[in-house]
Amino acid sequence: MPELPEVETIRRQLEHRVVGASIADAGAHWSDKFSPAVEVVGGEIMSAHRRGKYLLFDLDHGVPTELIVHLGMTGRLAVHDARDETDLTHPHLRAWWRFDDGRLFTFHDIRRFGRIHVVDAGRYGEIPTLYHLGPEPWDAAFTGRALAAFVKGSNRYLKTILLAQRAVAGIGNIYADEALWMAGINPANRRLSAQRADRLVETIRAALQSGLDHGGTTLRDYVDSDGETGANQHELFCYGRAGSPCHRCATELRSRVLDARTTTYCPRCQAR
DNA sequence: CCAGCAGCCTGAAAGC
DNA sequence: TGCTTTCAGGCTGCTG
Numbered sequence: 001m002p003e004l005p006e007v008e009t010i011r012r013q014l015e016h017r018v019v020g021a022s023i024a025d026a027g028a029h030w031s032d033k034f035s036p037a038v039e040v041v042g043g044e045i046m047s048a049h050r051r052g053k054y055l056l057f058d059l060d061h062g063v064p065t066e067l068i069v070h071l072g073m074t075g076r077l078a079v080h081d082a083r084d085e086t087d088l089t090h091p092h093l094r095a096w097w098r099f100d101d102g103r104l105f106t107f108h109d110i111r112r113f114g115r116i117h118v119v120d121a122g123r124y125g126e127i128p129t130l131y132h133l134g135p136e137p138w139d140a141a142f143t144g145r146a147l148a149a150f151v152k153g154s155n156r157y158l159k160t161i162l163l164a165q166r167a168v169a170g171i172g173n174i175y176a177d178e179a180l181w182m183a184g185i186n187p188a189n190r191r192l193s194a195q196r197a198d199r200l201v202e203t204i205r206a207a208l209q210s211g212l213d214h215g216g217t218t219l220r221d222y223v224d225s226d227g228e229t230g231a232n233q234h235e236l237f238c239y240g241r242a243g244s245p246c247h248r249c250a251t252e253l254r255s256r257v258l259d260a261r262t263t264t265y266c267p268r269c270q271a272r
Numbered sequence: 273c274c275a276g277c278a279g280c281c282t283g284a285a286a287g288c
Numbered sequence: 289t290g291c292t293t294t295c296a297g298g299c300t301g302c303t304g
Contacts, residue, residue: 001297033280053298073297074282092282111281113298129299156275163298173297219296260277261297 001219002071004137004170005211006230007053010077013225015048017079018057018105025098027088031112037095039118040067052133052169064121068130072113078225080104134166137205142168144198151192159187160259168204174217174239177264178207181238186272187263188256210235238264 002010022044028037043061050056055077057067069077075094080086082102087093095107095116107116117127124131135141150167151158161167162176171179180187182203185196192200211217216230219240224230233240237247242255242264251268 003298070298072281072299109281110283111297113281115299128301154274160275165299259275262295 001073001172001174002075002216003053003172003175003211004050004208005175005232006216006224007055007071007170008050008212009216009230010071010225011048011050011055014055014077014079017103018045019047021045021099021101021103021105023059023097024100026096028095028116029093029112031094033112033115034094034107034109035116036118037067037097037107037116040065040097043067051130051136052165053172054127054130054133058121066117066119066121068117068119068127069107070115072109072111072115074110075114076106076108076225078106078108078227080106129165132166134168137168137170137208142201144194144201147201148192148194148197151190151197155190157187157258158185158189158192159261159263162204163261170208171204173261173263174219174236175204175207175211177239178210178237179204181264181266181270182206184269186270187265188258189272238266240264 023040023042026038026041028034040059040061043059043065046058046060048057053070055069059065059067080103086104086106088096092108092110093106094109097105099105147167150161154161159176159180162171179200183200185200211232214230214232214235215224217232218229219233238253241253244253246253246266246269249266249268251266253264254267255262255264
């Protein structure tokens, strides 16, 4: 489940391998989730950015164009040496791009929760979550005040607001549970004081920074574009630890389902 | 506009 | 052992 730290880890690895490459050929799975990949044939990759969990490749394709990739749950991007014999019939291969130097850029996605879009640069209207995406977690616009305003304007669970990508970009289930545990806030709260909002902004940044520092969290499927697992799963305080003792107070961590998301929390440190 | 939720997907793990 | 069921979950799009 690539979230911001996993996507950023991949972006950093890909950047120096794809920038400057010209796309000579491409292919894609028939689904319209992936088929737009072929529209960038003839383009040159100018840069590789990230917004939230989206990878954004700027292309010169006559007009400024963006190739947008969301990894979903199990998406993997990799660049293969020209000598590699990459199997273009692999059952999980959803899209591929052949560079004019012979290298192959591939997108594998077992569960097909990923998505590929090609748009005129900056035209995100057909991608609702990206269109409405909130600030990056380290953006000056992401403040306790701004987060508190989002919570006040909504009647949803606090955790659901964090996952919705509007108040802040890039948080998924793992880092939401981690940040809420670190802040000592119950995920099912529907209100947030100014003081707690400031604290939650800090812990969101801390949880994501830990993920970045450890190359991402690998629970099932995540590997970076070199096929390496992350190490942040060894640093988790809360996510996936239901039934185990809280690292702060030794109370048994509990899990419940909030809006169809498994949520782990400490019933004592994160009392409502 | 909002909240809530089904549906998309597959393989691993658990249950029988 | 082998078959069936459950689970994981980000995002989209539908419903009320």
